[in-house]
Amino acid sequence: MKASVIANKDYTVARIDDRVYGAFLEHLGRAVYEGIYEPDHPTADANGMRGDVIDLVKKLNVPVVRYPGGNFVSAYNWEDGIGPRDQRPTRLDLAWHTSESNAVGIHEFADWCASVGTEMMLAVNLGSRGVDEARNFLEYVNHPGGSYWSDLRIKNGRKEPWNVKMWCLGNEMDGPWQVGQKDAAEYGKLAVNTARAMRMFDQSLELVVCGSSHSDMPSYPDWERIVLEHT
Template sequence: MALLAKMVVDKDFVIGNVDDRLYGSFIEHLGRAVYGGIYEPGHPQANEQGFRQDVLRLVQDLRVPIIRYPGGNFVSGYDWKDAVGPLESRPRKLDLAWRTVEPNQFGMNEFVDWSKAAGSDVMWAINLGTQGIDEARNVVEYANHPSGSYWSDLRASHGYRKPHNIKTWCLGNEMDGPWQIGHKTAEEYGRLAHEAAKVMKWVDPSIELVACGSSALAMPTFAEWEATVLDHTYDHVEYLSLHQYYGNPDNDTATFLARSVQMDEFIDSVTAICDYVKAKKRSKKKMFLSFDEWNVWFHSHESDKKLDPWQIAPPQLEDIYNMEDALVVGCMLISLLKHADRVKMACLAQLVNVIAPIMTENGGSAWAQTIYYPFMHASLYGRGQSLVPLIQSPKYDTKEITDVPYLESVATHNEETGEITIFAVNRHLSEKLSFEADLRSFGACKLVEHLVLENEDLKAVNTAQSPGTVKPHTGGNAKADGAKISAQLAPASWNVIRLTTRP
């Protein structure tokens, strides 16, 4: 007997509005993310600023609304002033985070220009590792103050008379991690972040701030870190960050595909901590979440150990993603949508070459990795409101995780366009899943298309020579009968069922 899973959604049962920034990404000065990725002067497809147009087109197709920059671990030893002004006067510096040489040929002004070309806003991370309050206010003044002060006039002298108006700022990066330059206790970081936030908003009261949460759920200081940091920063920040990466080093695919269950629990736990601090402070303010690093990351660990130090832009963290990685990324996107009421920003880490959906060859081609496609589908079609998914699904157990539903799914409704999108992953590795969705509150629905990402080989990858090995097709079998939707979901598949309520 075929496996059967059912879902009911109602247009009035809304999780929350999907903030466009849920589909953000991340560019760090790490490996070939910048040099050889988004910026490569002399490349046949580079423009006069050195921006690779082939990469820009792939980024534009993703409709990425916001991009975090310049790090990451890199930022905790970074002086933003090294990368502004004439290129010839910018110093080369040792980057201790990744043991490379940073030439500083690309910095804030270049990134703002590139982001505009990509159609994205900037999320700027400040250095709270080796720097502090003074640099926090100075960088905001340089970026956002109109004119008439030292730092704003310096920006104008660099050719940028109008302010950049960067509205979203991260107060450091992973300050709970012993690997971080300037690692701090929760008490130390909370006090510093509080004071930095205060002066940054005195310079520009319109900005929004993200405080560092734990670097991962497994951190020994998790929960206590969040509670302590928020105790200091709650009144001055709008978001608390979450970071999480998953891997499959033991080749246990069933467990790997279940990791987003743990992601759900992570988000729920951090939300509970935020609400505890809110209650403790008798505050009326709701703290939102910024899941500003998330992805699959493990393929490149061994090769990264063999790299010689002190190179410029070596091939670091260049995970080559396969079909099962795309399924996990799809499940993680569904997890974010299921928490759209509190997770308002998220950044797929990263965007180009470094654990990224887009890969390039220096001087050569650019192509989309397997994980590019679920991210693109969610960004293009997962706008509007996220709806509560009532799901009945057969389940399975792994060595680590129990009661894992074979069906992972959520639906979004865009009232402006009349579109409903169902995102669904069949986690079963060998069996089809009969899927039924009841959309009774919407009345008659018409099928627009059923996109499917599947491959019989879960280890299949895309390469420069074969960029279309893993690619979605429109040959899904979904049917719409009024408000009843049915489909046979292929084993180990990512599905996007697009519907409209318009005639």
């Protein structure tokens, strides 16, 4: 079977959401380390971010970037990526079988997004963790102050909250390659409970559930139906 697509820029049907042109940054290969972060690079800024990459991404006008994964997020502890760099733990990354230094975390990613002029979209770990991790991460990122996690953010150098509105509830949870893989019903229940807790904090959040990883999955398309029934 052959198919063709004709795109005519002068034939306007409706406006689309600019976020369909969003991008994705994961702790995978050289995407973060040597990709955006390389302190010894001749163009690196004071935070270790490559200036040449910042200049290139600026030209792309990327509306939103998702972080930190990807498969990486399903065994990620976001707390490892905050505080002084020399005190951050090195962890084994189960997704990509490497060592993770945690030199780049939420603070560094947020600063990088500001430098390139894009919006943050964050993902929470629903593989090895769940509701409690999500609400704590949300509190750290979005609460002005006066609570444990928000005050820790302030202590770590960021007074104002980032007010991130878009959050992904896990990543590719149907995949056997995923840490904490779940069936559709298990994931749907966890996703809706996580969403309820997060919306108790802020009802205006935009929350995204995981669809099928691809159409060849044995659970496709029942996965979508079952997840939506729960959420």
